Structure formats: C-alpha cells, structure tokens
Amino acid sequence: MSQLQRNTTAKKSKGQTQGDVLVEKIPLKLKPTEETLARDIQRESARVWNTVMTIHRLFWFKYGVWIDEAMMKEFLKGRFNVHSQDVQAIIETYYECWERTRKLHEEGHPEWRYPWRLKRFFTSTWKVTGITVEDKNLRLSNGWKKPPLKVKLPARLKGMAIKQVQLVWRRNGYWLHVAVVKPALEKVQGDAVAAVDPGEVHALTLTDGQEALVINGRHLRSLRRLRNKTLRKFQKAISRTKKGSNRRRKLLAAKYRFLNWIGAQISHAEHAVTKMAADWCLERGIKKVYLGDPQGVREQDCGRHHNQRMSQWSFGRLRELLEYKLKRHGITLEKIEERGTSGTCPLCGKYTKQTGRVYQCGNMECGFSGMHRDVLGATGILDLAVNGRFTPGRKLPEIVSYAWPAVLAPVQVSKMKAA
C-alpha cells in the first residue's frame, strides 16, 4: 500500500473567508505540439519527484540523517525546467506523504509503504505567480527555458480568482484541475432540524416534520445503468482484441470518450438533485440535517485515516455533494443509522418489511397505510435523531411535494456505443 495521494485540494490561504475554494476539472483538447509540451512538463515534474525521493533516502542510508523540507527546497532551487512553484509543490507533496506514512507506522500500521516508486510522469502544479489570465486564455509559465502552456479558460470560470492549477493525466487525456474561489453563499438563518433519506427511485427524500420533499432519482438511476451497461460492452469488446492492436487503441479511446460524456451527465444530475435539497433546507431555516446511512455505520471516531476511508465507502458521490452544498450555506450533516426507519409503523411502532411504495402496517389491529414509504423513512430518521427512538403515534408531515430535477438535453449517444 502506498500513501501517495494527489494533492488536488488547494489549501485555503489564511485570513480569506469571502469565498469557498473549489476544484473544477476541465478536460483539455491539445494540439500535437501542446501535447508534447504537456508530456514534457509532466516528465520534468516526475524528475523532481524522483530526485527528492532519491536524495531523501540516500542521505538516510549513507549518513543516517533525514533531510528536512526547508533544506530540500533550498537544495533543489533552480535545478529543474519547470516553474519554481511546481518544484516546491512536489517537495511539499512528498513530505506530506512521508510524514503521513511515518505517523501510520508509529500508530502500528507498518503495511503502509514510504514513497518508493520512480515515476515517469507526475502531476504538475502552478500557483498564483505562475498563472496569468490573458483575455480568454490561461497562461501557465514553465520557467525561462520552456514555453508557457496556454489553454482556453471555460466561460464559467471567467472573473473568478484562481488559486492553483494542476495538470493531471486522467482517462487517456490531459485535464486541468483548477482551484477557484467561489463567492460565499447565503448563510442559513434559524436552527431547525431535518432528515434526509437517500434512495434509488427517489434520490433524496427530506422532511422537517411539517413538510416533506421527494426528489425524483429515476433519471440519475437510468444514467448510472447506461454507464454500467455500456462499460460492460466495452470491456467485452476490448477483451477480444490483441494487446497493442489498432482496434484496441480505438476502443479504449471510445471508452474514455464515453466515460467523460456520461460522467458529465451524471455529475449534472447529481448537482441538480443536491441543489434542490440544499435550497429547500435554506428556505426553511434548517441548521442541521440528519442523513440515513444505509451502511449502518455509526458516527464514531476511529482515527482520521479510518474515518476518511469509512466515509469514502459509505458516502456516495451524491451524499458528498449534498454535504458540501449544505456546508456552503452553513448547514451541518450528520449520519444516522437508518435500520428499521422505513419499516416501523408511525402509529403502533411495529416493524413490517415493506415491498410497495406506499407504507402498509402488518399489525392487523393498526393497519396504518397511505403514507409514502420514503417520506415515512425520513420521518423515522428525524424521530431517531431527535428523540433517540421511534415515538408511537408521531406527527407526520402534512404537505408532501414532488420534484423532478432539471435534465440536460441528451447528446447523441449512438457515436459513443461500443461497436
């Protein structure tokens, strides 16, 4: 196992609170000469990484000293054909990674390896002084020996302060990860609480006890299914080709094109769903949202690394996005184990496994019915979070509204399909 993690999230600079730093990922369309330059820059970045690692290890083996970060920076100053900030960023990434591994070893996890692999290419970083915005273009300078890399700046990023740019190789192509400062959003007024129940057919169901909102997730589900189905087709077609053949190369390129296209569609749908939820909470002055966690993972502290991994497993992208959007409004999200929430009768408290969309109590004497199952699930989560248990005869929301998130016009799919 390796602790190397791309340092993609830009660090927030001190004292700046008027906006939220956000990373935008942009696929690049480069001309052959630009592609060569990009490869060259990444190769030089890899040379920095390899040098740092080799020197760091060598000094330890030969002299028993670990060179510190400041000394390394001083030592490598002006020795590479990339922007000086890139050299510094790579040194910082290396030391972060090394330090994290050292801590893990101390905590009794010797299975994590110190950085050891020599790289051929490495993500390049530009910070403020290496970045110039010229009209519609972004100019990334590479020291005085190399020409700058110029790329078109997407319209949506115009006028925003750019904190950091990274050149990343992903899915068979170059991408820019641009860290921009987005204007701060309106902060929530009030201290109400709400619960949200994530699901497949209904992406998110929210309630504050009085009202409920059911956000449709069919579009999102169909996109995810299309993604999986098409990927399987590609995989099958690719497995029938020879390694290094022209046919395989073409199929791989088509596969990545499809992944980029469907990724953008899914991402757009997820943004629409979570924006609706965040707006709903903001309007109702909700300060805290409880999220039903299907994994049944309780909120507990198991150390930073474990927590991080746990949240990556149990939180899908949709949930991460929701948490992020709520946070921008000053709303916190807390996970609640959702076991039993959609099956427990709000009237008698008996548990009945549900099969339909409308709740039906299995207790003959009670027979409660007529409530949307996911709405009931959300009220159950709220009840559990606020009262610590299911309250028999609890109040149910009187107004239930349904929302269909706006959908992007579909792009021609036939071209993307595997032959």
Ligand SMILES: [Zn+2]
């Ligand atoms: Zn009942």
